[in-house]
Amino acid sequence: MKSLPNTLSIDIGGTGVKLIVLDAKGSPLCDREREETPHPATPESIFRVIEELTHKVPEFDRIAVGFPGVIRDGIVETAANLDVHWVGVNLASQLEQCFGKPVRVANDADVQGFGCISGKGLEMVITLGTGMGSALFVNGVLVPNLELAHHQLKKGMTYEDYVGRYALESVGKKKWTKRVQNVIENTKLVWNWDLLHLGGGNAKLLKDVELPDTVRLHSNKSGVMGGFVLWQDV
Numbered sequence: 001m002k003s004l005p006n007t008l009s010i011d012i013g014g015t016g017v018k019l020i021v022l023d024a025k026g027s028p029l030c031d032r033e034r035e036e037t038p039h040p041a042t043p044e045s046i047f048r049v050i051e052e053l054t055h056k057v058p059e060f061d062r063i064a065v066g067f068p069g070v071i072r073d074g075i076v077e078t079a080a081n082l083d084v085h086w087v088g089v090n091l092a093s094q095l096e097q098c099f100g101k102p103v104r105v106a107n108d109a110d111v112q113g114f115g116c117i118s119g120k121g122l123e124m125v126i127t128l129g130t131g132m133g134s135a136l137f138v139n140g141v142l143v144p145n146l147e148l149a150h151h152q153l154k155k156g157m158t159y160e161d162y163v164g165r166y167a168l169e170s171v172g173k174k175k176w177t178k179r180v181q182n183v184i185e186n187t188k189l190v191w192n193w194d195l196l197h198l199g200g201g202n203a204k205l206l207k208d209v210e211l212p213d214t215v216r217l218h219s220n221k222s223g224v225m226g227g228f229v230l231w232q233d234v
């Protein structure tokens, strides 16, 4: 008898490539494996890292990918923090050819959201990593590819310029934290979310910061856990 499908969930980031294998109920079958994102972060170099990492995890039947850019029908439309050669790549079909397994791809913040939302009301997800990811869910239904990152916030600065990794490195943790608090206020004013989920590698820097009780902090792990949801209709 064929066993229930395992999902290889991949989170491609500007700093790290992470993956894990989840069982048919979405529970991890192994530790999350991680490798630094190669530079230049071309499709070829990232495919190589993914291929190498898969040798460390159990077998899988299907693949889910969170990608740091706009994705439409499995095809990459933007990749602000990776190599420009990603634009136009059919990520879903290339990975399908590489592994011989079906692949579903979505924006990384969208996938992260699937891993942490409650499914009630208007929920916003902001990921604080190399870039700034954003996602919006209405009663658990995704509004795909919300790209707040490249929206102008102030003085010619985009949200990503303001709270992305390079901003953190240049202004330091204290000022960056204040900036994140401004982003929280700003997004509340515009989107009137019921819950705001903060994820991504740098969200942990906020663990001792007093935040409104409608703001939830999540570990970067929800980036790979959410991949399971991409396959939940099957």
Ligand code: BGC
Pocket: 014, 067, 068, 069, 070, 078, 080, 081, 107, 108, 109, 127, 129, 130, 131, 132, 133, 134, 147, 149, 150, 160
């Ligand atoms: C990209 C988004 C992505 C975010 C986090 C931004 O630069 O435009 O699509 O979600 O980085 O990786």
